[in-house]
Amino acid sequence: MSKVYHGSIEEVRRPEIRHPNRSLDYGNGFYVTTSYEQAKRLVERRMKDNGVSIGYVNVYELDDEAIKCMKLLIFEKTTEEWVEFVMKNRTQRGFTHDYDIVYGPVADDSVYTQFTLYEGGIISMPTLIQELKTYKLVDQYLFHTEKSLLAIRFVESKEIKL
Template structure:
């Protein structure tokens, strides 16, 4: 399967990096099956810089991942919501999954999350709302073992 990683640099050798902010699925190397999503991420990072970035393309060997701990959310569920909220609200939260795959909590989703956090939506109402959105996916490669399942193919230049 082909996956994409948007960056301001070419990333031939992915790394597990500690984030300076809370992310949906924790620390690691984020990819998506949507080239469009990766391109949008690069353009957002480049906004106002006039620079260039890259959509890095990888082959993900799913057979390699068969022996790994893969947590896969196919849609927004209570379990997904609890997992994302734990990661986003507690910088000290850690999980042991090698790969986490599921919906991206994008800006529109964050607005709905804010309503939930503010007590204006309950968990079931939030999930019902989120299921009306067209959500792209993200795959977090959380461990060195999981990164071994990625093979760099190319880096496509993105300019503003």
């Protein structure tokens, strides 16, 4: 068992598959990270965006054995395949995949500037990959199916105040 974190303006005892109003790196679902600091930064940004003063870093145990029985897509680092997968999820309307869980780097807003340059033909794929190596990227898990949610168990929530 390992710990993973989800930053939110609410306590999330029962994770669920979410369909956000914007395109995300790996598609619809429930996102967590192994970085407490990343989850905390995310919730602080959401708190500011929503004008609230209290948020939560929700802590879960990840059942490492349970995920072995699922359809996984794992990106250990930024690769051409990772870029293509993120681009499909972020730009192709109606794109979906059939993985239960996807794991890999976060393409946050600072990184996405490089994606935009690539998409516009300003930089090549090798240049994009080289540029991405200069960023310290944290990781993320996407739980994409109801089945995948069985692999995480709520432990506690830590209150964050602005």
